[in-house]
Amino acid sequence: MSVTPSTYPLVPKIQKDTILSLLEVGKRADGRGLEDIRKVKIIPNYIEKSDGSALVNIGDTVVLVGVKVEPGTPYPDLPDEGILMVNAEFVPLASPLFEPGPPDENAYELARIIDRSFRETKSIDLKELAVQPGQKVLVVWNDIYVLNHSGNLIDASAIATLVALARTKIPNYEMNEEGYLVKKEGYKGTLKLTKKVITATVAKIGKYYVADPTEEEEYVSDARLSVSFTEDGTIAGMQKMGAGSLEEGDIDAMVDLAWKVSQKYFSEISTAIGLPPQE
Amino acid sequence: MSVTPSTYPLVPKIQKDTILSLLEVGKRADGRGLEDIRKVKIIPNYIEKSDGSALVNIGDTVVLVGVKVEPGTPYPDLPDEGILMVNAEFVPLASPLFEPGPPDENAYELARIIDRSFRETKSIDLKELAVQPGQKVLVVWNDIYVLNHSGNLIDASAIATLVALARTKIPNYEMNEEGYLVKKEGYKGTLKLTKKVITATVAKIGKYYVADPTEEEEYVSDARLSVSFTEDGTIAGMQKMGAGSLEEGDIDAMVDLAWKVSQKYFSEISTAIGLPPQE
């Protein structure tokens, strides 16, 4: 069941008016232009004990992704493929609004948006992960851990996921006599990422479109649109969020802006981890 | 834990008095005689995608049963039998008193009453469902879905279950090389119902016994007795419900009335689905 949030901080009307009057002159509360993103900081391999990981800051938003590659059983309808599992935890140290407990609708939504963008573009070569097709495959557990929520969790999670997966090594599993996969020393290689996919979010506030919204901007926005792209500009997922509505023209403009922002993210990622451009 | 319900609507004393004074002259609030049942409407095969189903109205009470036949593992102590699973959901659209969430005690009780009546009479030939005895069998999932609660959910569920099971087709499962049951095109036949069993509920209000009680009658009743019967009049289950008590003589009278009502239900079912009379 989904319930209208009653604990969100109410943004006073006067504050919303201030934000709008700033937007009118092309400015935002933190000094950015409407299409600017905050400073992005990427630390790959932050968690040494994971098989892949990345810590990503966008402004004050902090997201840590850790990847573990472990044995599992394939889905009956896809017996010769490994499995990508994307999970998100909004742990309570990240925000006064987050409570301990199982993931809420926002965490599930975020995980599923990221998951769909990678799944639908077949970004990961899952066939490579079928150690014993039909019997034993490898599961790529991609855990998104939100450490500080200052808005735009989806984009930070998308960047951290892409970097962590790009840097994921595949442990060396071998099947023993009893039919279990046993981990051996060393790694078999790195996870094959056939396509890079990113997600960029644009908020509509009044009649303005802003890139990389802060938490406060999220609260005052009418609606947000998260758009996933592969590097060639193909749309690879979309999600309208928020209790407001958008017109057809809004959507065109927001997709355009999301694509501009995506290119910035791809560029930040390339700088951070030296990913070669896609062929 | 079971807790005295504190959310049930309190029926005012004056209303109970009205009901009782009507009963004294052989009448009920909706115009029925004490032994009359409300209008029964049965639509078999309501859910095309299920393997068997039935929508049943008794007056304003609406119950939908859907049956799915799926692979499973036999119980260790009954390795050569399939499994009948009866589950009931009191979904919140059916009543202002139903809350979203896992089944409560009333849903469990209802499911277990229906389950016992079919299980104990061996109405379904479970041996027929053992595809690979000891290893893989078929599970008959009988899901009872209450869509509108206007009283007497047990009888409506019993009718819907009997009709749905009588109309259940067994999908064509074959074991593949890896030892999984895989669904093939078409059906292997219909579920074999060796006995027909029905449940009829009688409420005691004051010194009167009423058949097919409405929700309001349930609230004012001292106790209810649900009695299951096979077509030959054998008692195949019984459950006293409600926080009141009954005397030995009450029980005899209520079982008698329940049997009369059962015959009406059997007759409605035969009309609706053309079941041949039991040999």
Place this chain on the structure above:
Amino acid sequence: MSVTPSTYPLVPKIQKDTILSLLEVGKRADGRGLEDIRKVKIIPNYIEKSDGSALVNIGDTVVLVGVKVEPGTPYPDLPDEGILMVNAEFVPLASPLFEPGPPDENAYELARIIDRSFRETKSIDLKELAVQPGQKVLVVWNDIYVLNHSGNLIDASAIATLVALARTKIPNYEMNEEGYLVKKEGYKGTLKLTKKVITATVAKIGKYYVADPTEEEEYVSDARLSVSFTEDGTIAGMQKMGAGSLEEGDIDAMVDLAWKVSQKYFSEISTAIGLPPQE
């Protein structure tokens, strides 16, 4: 998450003062000396249908332990060992403070303290329980059931566990053709207890150390220390409990007292079940 308890009965200051002034003259509210334990009563084999059991009273505290030995799958990293599972239930009939529901932090802590003391001393020969190493082993389920909470649940649970395990018979399981362990008539022998381990708890109240604290003494104590010992005096586990602190000297004194108490428990156990002294 662990939360400061807000439902514990507040012990009025005057009552705490009384307790302290009694302690000053070497006395306790129930007439005991500081190092005395309450009357211990042990009934082995209390539950005939279990494979081992013991009912233990320490004063008004009552704990029942029942043991069941059942088939299971070994841990992947210990393929040739059976499994000891220690579980504790603080059922609501034992105290006005216990609520129905899954175990709380106190029940988990108690179970884990007992579990560690047996696990780390390798008191039970787990290799003996590997019916089919790597595939099927026996699991020793040791269920601690608190029936009345009048303080010092840990010691009562430790005694009951030791007695129940010492009296546990191993049912006769054989593997059938389908690879399941099936229970046959009779028993294969008794569980081999290579070492006896006990846990004794000492509370610090003011500057005094008291053995076998009552519930009231637990509430007014600064901290408690539970110490596990094998019969030769080796420390086999330790847990400081309570929201206060201890100095190094306190700990030495409390370990000394715990050892004295342990010897009393060992003696009570030997009397009750005629355990031969450890070689």
Place this chain on the structure above:
Amino acid sequence: MGKTGLKLIDENGIRIDGRKPDQLRPISMDVGVLKNAQGSALVSYGKTTVLAAVYGPREALPRHMTLPDRAILRVRYHMAPFSTTERKSPAPTRREVELSKVIRESLEASVFTELYPRTTIDIFIEVLQADGGTRTTSLTAASMALADAGIPMKDLIAGVAVGKVNGKLVLDINEAEDSGGEADMPVAMMPNLGKIVLLQLNGTLTRDEFKEAMKMSIKAIKEIYLIQKQTLRDKYAKMTEEEKEE
């Protein structure tokens, strides 16, 4: 023969545990066995052993969940993990949820809840060992725990299960008879008032068998009732004596 093809009654009409068809198992009862509870009772029918405790009337629930005109009853029927033939997970099963409900409804018929508006009376039942007839033993124990707690009732409740095994009706069935038999019919009543508060049937009976089973259970319930009253009387006498001695 029963469901499992087992012979549960021999040619002389004797059951596997040596009883005659209409014979109860040895019954033992004790009250006031737990220190903390307001009332408690330990009751055994043969190997079936049940401990019941009562807390209340007390203010246990937020006010909006109580009733303005009477007490709320909270009843938990629960089986210890070691009580059953195979270990039972302590998490409540559907069966335990259903039995908690039917036991609560039975107790509500006997307790004068209107004496304690806005309060809660908790009745916690633990099956320590299960060998058939656990719900009826539970009701017998719960009712005595309520009496031990001094909570006014219209009458005590006593219960027993009648079964059908190898085609014959038998009183107070044990687990082997339950799982190998054709029917299990638990009955509980307020014996002095002749009021039936619990009635279930799991299995099949003809109308005549059903009537006969009702008669058997009512007769046995009256026997159990005598033991209940004697146990409470003895306890009361002992307490009075102890008071005198002090």
Place this chain on the structure above:
Amino acid sequence: MGKTGLKLIDENGIRIDGRKPDQLRPISMDVGVLKNAQGSALVSYGKTTVLAAVYGPREALPRHMTLPDRAILRVRYHMAPFSTTERKSPAPTRREVELSKVIRESLEASVFTELYPRTTIDIFIEVLQADGGTRTTSLTAASMALADAGIPMKDLIAGVAVGKVNGKLVLDINEAEDSGGEADMPVAMMPNLGKIVLLQLNGTLTRDEFKEAMKMSIKAIKEIYLIQKQTLRDKYAKMTEEEKEE
């Protein structure tokens, strides 16, 4: 060809169920179908069948969980166990949690919640049969249930899913097209206001395909809107007639 290599459109551009690419499935609607709810609607797009019910505005939540300036919406999108190809456990899945959220946010855009401060409006949606497009069918049904309950809205909401199969855009996809296709794009809007309240894309589309898919969906939504209005008008006429007859 689609993901699974299935041919979902033939050489004449005809889909597996006989439809043309831009053709809706047969749509049926009814309102006021449940007695207890304040409002209800049963809507089918082909084999996809959804039942929606509205309770409220009512006082369902403790005061501190309500809002001082408007009503709280509680929305549950739930699939019946027998609605899907394989039986679905009744416990809510992550997918159902997400869809409940996007449906709630869509409905919040249309309901005048500020008219009912401190209350709760419950919208319960049960997918009785799932054959593609369940979330958009659900929104169409939920909006009509709200109308049937007499709750003021800016506009009705209607929705439809556009898909891409075998490289072609197709309207109102069914399950086979969804699972075998390259994209599923559910869209819902307040048709008269031209406001989009739900937009998701699961799969890949070029920018041009996306724009074309938006156009297709908007056109179809307007068709569905006409059926919604006609259904409500008929219902209202029937009610008025019945009132006259009385």
Place this chain on the structure above:
Amino acid sequence: MGKTGLKLIDENGIRIDGRKPDQLRPISMDVGVLKNAQGSALVSYGKTTVLAAVYGPREALPRHMTLPDRAILRVRYHMAPFSTTERKSPAPTRREVELSKVIRESLEASVFTELYPRTTIDIFIEVLQADGGTRTTSLTAASMALADAGIPMKDLIAGVAVGKVNGKLVLDINEAEDSGGEADMPVAMMPNLGKIVLLQLNGTLTRDEFKEAMKMSIKAIKEIYLIQKQTLRDKYAKMTEEEKEE
């Protein structure tokens, strides 16, 4: 040799990670690392990395769950799924429940909770990487997060685990030593007050070994305490400087 037969200390008394028996791992600390929390700290002992955050004192609980004379502490010790050798489900384990309790009790000994009646102080601890000694690292971090939040305490808390491997006592054990060793004894104290707030022993020790292990841990805790104080001093100095610059 340890439980697993592994040689964890060589003939020169050097441990598998090159340390001497009484040597701490490299320790790093930072405070104020999270924007939203009132206080936060990131602490590493070797590869063990813990992030702690403090929210409060705040009104987080309904009034009847608070205490009239002091603040409630809510403590969650939680391990990230990727922190462990095998992925850990995010649902709390029994171990995490127990450790949350012992950490809460330790912190309660240091915080002046009586200054904030009727409020809640939340301390959330996330183990980002686990390589032995996570509960003592957590306490060190939690205490610094409380200091960063400006919550008055009797003293800081610092902790360390002493282990026994291959028959020898070793300071600040890592995971390999923990799982291959004979004992793991986590100790935490308020160093300046000489008060022990956490003490557990998992494994076996003789009385003499136990006393020696206590000495080792107390000595190391005092070293860690110095780093804690320096870190807070540096942070304070930096803040003052930044304020001046503004």
